[in-house]
Amino acid sequence: MFEIASLIVLNLVIAAFVGLLIGFMLGRASKASYTPPVDNTESMDDGAGLKPNARRSNINPIFKKNSSVDNKPLILSSPKQSGKDNLKKIKGINSKIEEDLNKIGIFHFEQIAKWTSKNCDWIEEFLQLPRCVKKYQWVDQARILASGKETVYSQKVEDNEVEVD
Template identity: 45%
Template sequence: MALRRFDLEAGGDSFAFKPETEEKIAFWRAKYPAEKQRSAVIPMLWLAQKDNNGWLSEPAMREVADRLEMPYIRVYEVATFYTMFRLQPVGKYHVQLCGTTPCQLRGADKLKEVCKKEIGDIMYVTDDGRLSWEEVECLGACVNAPMVQINDDYYEDLTPESLSQILGKLKNGVEAAPGPQIDRVNSAPEGGATTLTDAALFDGSRNAIRVLPNLPVPAVEEPAPVAADPLAAIKQTIASGAKAAEEEKAAEGERPPLVTIDPAAHDDLKRIKGIGPKNEDALNELGIFTFKQIAEWTPANVDWVEDFLSFPGRIEREDWIAQAKLLAGGGETEFSKRVDAGDVPSSQDDED
């Protein structure tokens, strides 16, 4: 970067922000905490440049430093580093001409000749104080090259003739319309749009589309191959045998029918000799809640229940069915009387 120095003589001895700028200063400073006010140095310098006829004098930089409580040298460093800050007087209309490759290829060199002819050398201010110019790096409007920025506005798609006309208007105090200087809107094609012209694209009718067309379909991952189990055949044989045994076991006997009974109608099955609390819970899980159900068991039902509860022969040995029939009919057994009197330990724990 070329050495940049500010013009001490042209800057005078003082600078003051315009009253209407104070609101903007407050806006930018409010973005930063009290101990980080120096972070506002760039926008503050930009506002000072605008209030100082488009350039930064040394007093203007000192005013920014004082307001942000920064050393003067730190503000000078920022101002001399960024080329957006001009360090010598410029005209009322300062032309920044882009000379970067896209504009250069589209005729920026011819625009430079116009500026030299109409204004003079780089950073020279015309005698009437209206015009000055400089060459800058890319201004980001490459699609509309060649172009210039005059103060805050872009003038694009220029030719030597159109730029000469714009400078002539400004020199005579006549405002020139910014933007493309040919028949186009912003960066649209010259002569009007040639694509996306269907009105249905913009009337909201396509809002129902939830998936973009032509998106790549995610590949379906193949499951990882399962390593061969050398014991698979043995495991299969064991599983088959267990399944066969289970089916054979299930075939023995017949499960008593399931019923749904109001809990208030449940009988105290512990009044049957051989049924304690645990066996009663097991019978309840099978849907057995009353003496009448047990009294109606068939031999096949007995075989199934004995197999399920793992005590073969016990139901017949303790004569559950006969006891259940008597109790279901409202009678009593010697055992049920003892249970009712609280004299039978099996009413609290299962018998062996």
């Protein structure tokens, strides 16, 4: 009985060794044929007037930063047919921040009005605006503006009493 058990164990050890050897050889063979993806963004542009490092990026900006995608707010691929809202009516949003919000897919007051605390944290981290969203209460302002009402600040923006650039 001991002899049969020892032969079975010996056969298992030999089979494991042969399996590892074959796997190693197959891995090396497939590694040699692997070619990394090529960046074809230069071939898409005609290159006229562009600096060598100025290339168009087709990568979604959400994946360029270290922010956790789990807390990302609801985004849209494009604004609704009615057009995008003037996000500069929210105190704390200037032209640059509005442009950044539009780049990541935030175009409407309704979107901002639905943000949770974690969504606010994500936006602050992603756009590198420490405590700006909560400090200026973007969500509360967006709720008012989404309902069709105006805030004191948004009325000043409408009347060009406030510089938002």
